[in-house]
Amino acid sequence: MAIQKKHGKGRLDKWYKLAKEKGYRARAAFKLIQLNKKYGFLEKSKVCLDLCAAPGSWCQVAAETMPKDSLIIGVDLSPIKPIPKVITFQSDITTEKCRATIRGHLKTWKADCVLHDGAPNVGTAWVQDSFNQAELALHSLKLATEFLVEGGTFVTKVFRSKDYNSLLWVLKQLFTKVEATKPPSSRNVSAEIFVVCRGFKAPKKLDPRLLDPRSVFEDLADPTPNNEAKVYNPEIKKRKRDGYEEGDWTQFKEIPASEFIQTTDPIAILGQYNKLSFDQSKNGDVALAALDKLPETTDEIRVCCSDLKVLGRKEFKLLLKWRLKIREILGFPTKKTAKAALAEEVAEVEPMDEEMRIQEELQKISEKESSKKKRERRHANEAKQKEILRMQMNMTAPMDIGMEQEGPKGEGAMFRLKGVDQTDALRRIAKGKMVVIPESEKKPDFDSGIGSESDDESDEDGDRLERELDGLYEQYRERKSDADAKYRAKKARKQHDDEEWEGVSADENANSDSDALEEESSDDDSDMEDVDDAGKPLLTDLDNAPVIDNGLSKRARGFFNQDIFKDLGVLDGEESEDEDEEMADAPEPEAEVEAEAAEESDDDIPSIEQQKKMRKEHAAAKKKEKDARIEIVKKKGDVVDEDEESDWEETEKKKKKDSGPNIDIVTAEAMTLAHQLARGEKTVHDVIDEGYNKYALKDRDGLPDWFLDDEGRHDKPHKPITKEAADAIKEKLRAYNARPIKKVAEARARKKFKQAQRLEKLKKKADLLAGDEGLSEKEKASSIAKLISAASKKKRKAPVKVVKAAGANRALQGRPRGVKGRYKMVDPRMKKEMRALKRVAKKKK
Numbered sequence: 104m105a106i107q108k109k110h111g112k113g114r115l116d117k118w119y120k121l122a123k124e125k126g127y128r129a130r131a132a133f134k135l136i137q138l139n140k141k142y143g144f145l146e147k148s149k150v151c152l153d154l155c156a157a158p159g160s161w162c163q164v165a166a167e168t169m170p171k172d173s174l175i176i177g178v179d180l181s182p183i184k185p186i187p188k189v190i191t192f193q194s195d196i197t198t199e200k201c202r203a204t205i206r207g208h209l210k211t212w213k214a215d216c217v218l219h220d221g222a223p224n225v226g227t228a229w230v231q232d233s234f235n236q237a238e239l240a241l242h243s244l245k246l247a248t249e250f251l252v253e254g255g256t257f258v259t260k261v262f263r264s265k266d267y268n269s270l271l272w273v274l275k276q277l278f279t280k281v282e283a284t285k286p287p288s289s290r291n292v293s294a295e296i297f298v299v300c301r302g303f304k305a306p307k308k309l310d311p312r313l314l315d316p317r318s319v320f321e322d323l324a325d326p327t328p329n330n331e332a333k334v335y336n337p338e339i340k341k342r343k344r345d346g347y348e349e350g351d352w353t354q355f356k357e358i359p360a361s362e363f364i365q366t367t368d369p370i371a372i373l374g375q376y377n378k379l380s381f382d383q384s385k386n387g388d389v390a391l392a393a394l395d396k397l398p399e400t401t402d403e404i405r406v407c408c409s410d411l412k413v414l415g416r417k418e419f420k421l422l423l424k425w426r427l428k429i430r431e432i433l434g435f436p437t438k439k440t441a442k443a444a445l446a447e448e449v450a451e452v453e454p455m456d457e458e459m460r461i462q463e464e465l466q467k468i469s470e471k472e473s474s475k476k477k478r479e480r481r482h483a484n485e486a487k488q489k490e491i492l493r494m495q496m497n498m499t500a501p502m503d504i505g506m507e508q509e510g511p512k513g514e515g516a517m518f519r520l521k522g523v524d525q526t527d528a529l530r531r532i533a534k535g536k537m538v539v540i541p542e543s544e545k546k547p548d549f550d551s552g553i554g555s556e557s558d559d560e561s562d563e564d565g566d567r568l569e570r571e572l573d574g575l576y577e578q579y580r581e582r583k584s585d586a587d588a589k590y591r592a593k594k595a596r597k598q599h600d601d602e603e604w605e606g607v608s609a610d611e612n613a614n615s616d617s618d619a620l621e622e623e624s625s626d627d628d629s630d631m632e633d634v635d636d637a638g639k640p641l642l643t644d645l646d647n648a649p650v651i652d653n654g655l656s657k658r659a660r661g662f663f664n665q666d667i668f669k670d671l672g673v674l675d676g677e678e679s680e681d682e683d684e685e686m687a688d689a690p691e692p693e694a695e696v697e698a699e700a701a702e703e704s705d706d707d708i709p710s711i712e713q714q715k716k717m718r719k720e721h722a723a724a725k726k727k728e729k730d731a732r733i734e735i736v737k738k739k740g741d742v743v744d745e746d747e748e749s750d751w752e753e754t755e756k757k758k759k760k761d762s763g764p765n766i767d768i769v770t771a772e773a774m775t776l777a778h779q780l781a782r783g784e785k786t787v788h789d790v791i792d793e794g795y796n797k798y799a800l801k802d803r804d805g806l807p808d809w810f811l812d813d814e815g816r817h818d819k820p821h822k823p824i825t826k827e828a829a830d831a832i833k834e835k836l837r838a839y840n841a842r843p844i845k846k847v848a849e850a851r852a853r854k855k856f857k858q859a860q861r862l863e864k865l866k867k868k869a870d871l872l873a874g875d876e877g878l879s880e881k882e883k884a885s886s887i888a889k890l891i892s893a894a895s896k897k898k899r900k901a902p903v904k905v906v907k908a909a910g911a912n913r914a915l916q917g918r919p920r921g922v923k924g925r926y927k928m929v930d931p932r933m934k935k936e937m938r939a940l941k942r943v944a945k946k947k948k
């Protein structure tokens with residue numbers, strides 16, 4: 104097993120990710136999960152004490168594993184964010200205060216399990232660190248002995264160091280079963296292991312030395328000298344004078360260089376000795392002799408060895424390097440072999456439990472799968488890009504695309520008509536909507552000798568994925584259109600555009616649809632041989648060819664068949680020459696105009712329809728110009744009477760209303776364009792020319808809707824706008840906003856209407872009174888005045904009835920019994936208070 108990295112991204116291993124996924128505060132949670140899986144102590148516990156609990160992942164695991172209403176107490180030097188069902192506090196577990204606080208929380212209870220995952224601040228020398236850890240574990244054991252119930256469980260973390268055995272011995276004195284284990288989630292590189300002690304003996308009397316670090320870790324009470332500090336920071340002088348070390352009365356210490364080579368702790372030698380000598384004794388030291396003769400033992404090395412106390416960091420490094428080289432030459436174990444040994448050691452990790460293994464395998468498989476799919480998609484995109492590039496550079500004709508793989512008649516060839524059936528999708532293809540035929544709708548390809556591609560798994564996967572994506576996108580659109588009215592409107596507009604486009608392809612005949620496709624179908628006889636003609640939308644009967652009437656297509660005929668043209672007789676053969684002009688003059692249906700306006704405001708790319716319209720406008724403008732030149736001069740005697748004039752005005756107004764496109768310019772771009780056209784800075788031809796840009800002619804066939812929708816949001820030309828256009832639009836919007844909303848306007852209109860009705864009634868009554876011969880003029884005048892004053896008086900609103908919310912009406916919802924008209928429920932107390940307030944106010948006056 105590879106050694107895990109302990110730094111950088113190596114720390115963010117799968118346990119880290121899993122912890123994040125499951126909402127645990129630390130990856131350590133899995134250590135407890137795995138320990139509990141093996142020994143099952145949490146399920147049996149009702150009271151748990153978690154020592155050194157921050158950030159709290161063990162508490163989280165305990166809370167979700169232990170029975171309901173269990174008591175969990177967590178303590179740490181660092182604060183712990185609140186965890187549901189867990190009591191936490193901040194304290195040092197080695198102190199008396201902490202002990203007292205735990206006692207306070209537990210009251211008379213005892214803990215069924217005590218957990219300890221404490222780690223002191225590491226970073227000093229390893230020996231010191233491990234000692235501190237062992238000491239902390241002993242402190243936690245001390246607390247455990249006080250709070251644990253007889254037969255309870257104590258779980259502690261320890262480092263595998265020389266104190267480990269002493270600690271284990273102590274634990275064995277206090278518990279019936281003591282097992283050391285390393286859960287799979289504990290890093291291999293970490294020296295930590297967990298000791299699970301079950302069956303607390305709860306001795307009545309305890310020898311205090313058993314829990315005293317000084318006596319348990321006796322020989323470590325005096326920590327070893329820090330030789331590393333001496334070697335790696337030789338420049339920092341020790342200020343404190345310690346005097347001679349016990350039993351060591353010489354100042355100058357010398358050691359044979361061969362020992363420096365052989366030792367496993369070279370730092371200690373470099374830190375303690377003054378000289379590495381090459382002097383051979385009388386009996387002769389073979390190793391030293393060999394060392395002396397080796398070319399690696401240079402003069403510089405000899406000088407360094409002669410006085411270790413004057414060396415700096417650089418020289419020490421040199422000596423250590425030299426030692427390693429010599430060890431390699433002499434065949435001593437080196438770092439590499441040590442690494443291998445370490446790898447062997449760390450490989451002895453407990454097997455991962457089944458669930459975790461399956462999870463890991465699944466993750467690997469899904470990662471593999473997604474990377475494979477990504478690769479395939481990238482390849483396909485690259486191929487497509489290449490083809491498009493080739494086409495743009497005129498290296499291929501559009502029909503060549505995909506030919507190299509399939510051949511002209513191969514699967515997916517452009518004009519292949521095999522597999523044509525009576526599905527609606529095909530009819531829509533014939534109509535111009537390039538609908539992708541779902542795999543299920545295709546007929547089996549009988550005569551193509553080419554092997555089916557169904558065995559190409561990746562293709563199928565891709566197709567499936569695409570179908571799924573399309574389906575999901577469709578669902579998303581439906582959901583959105585249900586919830587969002589704006590989106591609905593946009594969608595409807597888009598659909599309208601789509602149909603418009605269909606209309607362009609259906610220019611000639613709505614029934615016989617696309618001529619081009621028909622021609623293809625009729626040309627491609629060989630392809631069609633084994634396909635039944637009936638009902639195949641792509642195979643059009645020549646009998647159904649467009650019926651041309653007076654040189655007009657069916658669509659044009661349909662247009663001129665409208666009532667408006669009935670009296671004009673434009674369908675007469677001789678007038679067909681002027682068709683274009685007539686078309687230009689014909690009033691546009693309002694809906695179409697509005698749709699065009701919307702289209703213009705939506706995306707500023709002039710579509711084919713727009714271009715057509717512009718051409719029409721251009722023709723209309725020309726005609727107007729012509730008309731303007733022919734001035735109609737009135738006859739001298741012609742007199743226009745007033746009625747005639749008002750009639751004329753009205754008809755003019757109506758004409759204005761009916762004719763002329765009611766284009767509403769709502770975007771700054773459109774306004775800029777309108778200004779430019781009005782000022783003559785741009786002509787209609789410029790606009791048409793601009794319509795042919797890189798955005799207008801894009802190959803969008805076969806691309807999925809979600810992609811096109813997303814692309815369409817950004818794939819637009821950015822037209823410059825002028826400040827005045829922007830201001831004009833702003834002003835327009837402000838005016839729109841200033842308009843009253845529909846409801847208010849309706850209410851106003853209703854009010855006006857009622858007033859008018861009342862006035863009418865009043866008039867009638869006044870007329871009746873005036874016509875009454877039995878009344879004198881004075882009486883008539885006074886009764887009419889009365890009528891008017893009565894009408895102008897505002898009707899008094901019925902007073903609001905105040906109902907006490909007491910008795911039967913207490914907490915009543917809805918209308919109280921026997922109350923008609925407007926009412927208000929009041930609290931009786933409020934009523935009293937209001938009255939009292941009024942009284943007080945009155946008194947003050």
Ligand SMILES: C[S@@+](CC[C@H](N)C(=O)[O-])C[C@H]1O[C@@H](n2cnc3c(N)ncnc32)[C@H](O)[C@@H]1O
Binds near residue numbers: 220
């Ligand atoms: C590895 S973390 C514990 C992780 C914890 N089991 C969890 O699942 O989130 C070690 C904790 O020991 C705490 N610690 C170290 N010495 C301590 C002491 N004397 N008293 C209390 N907590 C201590 C540290 O503050 C640190 O939060």
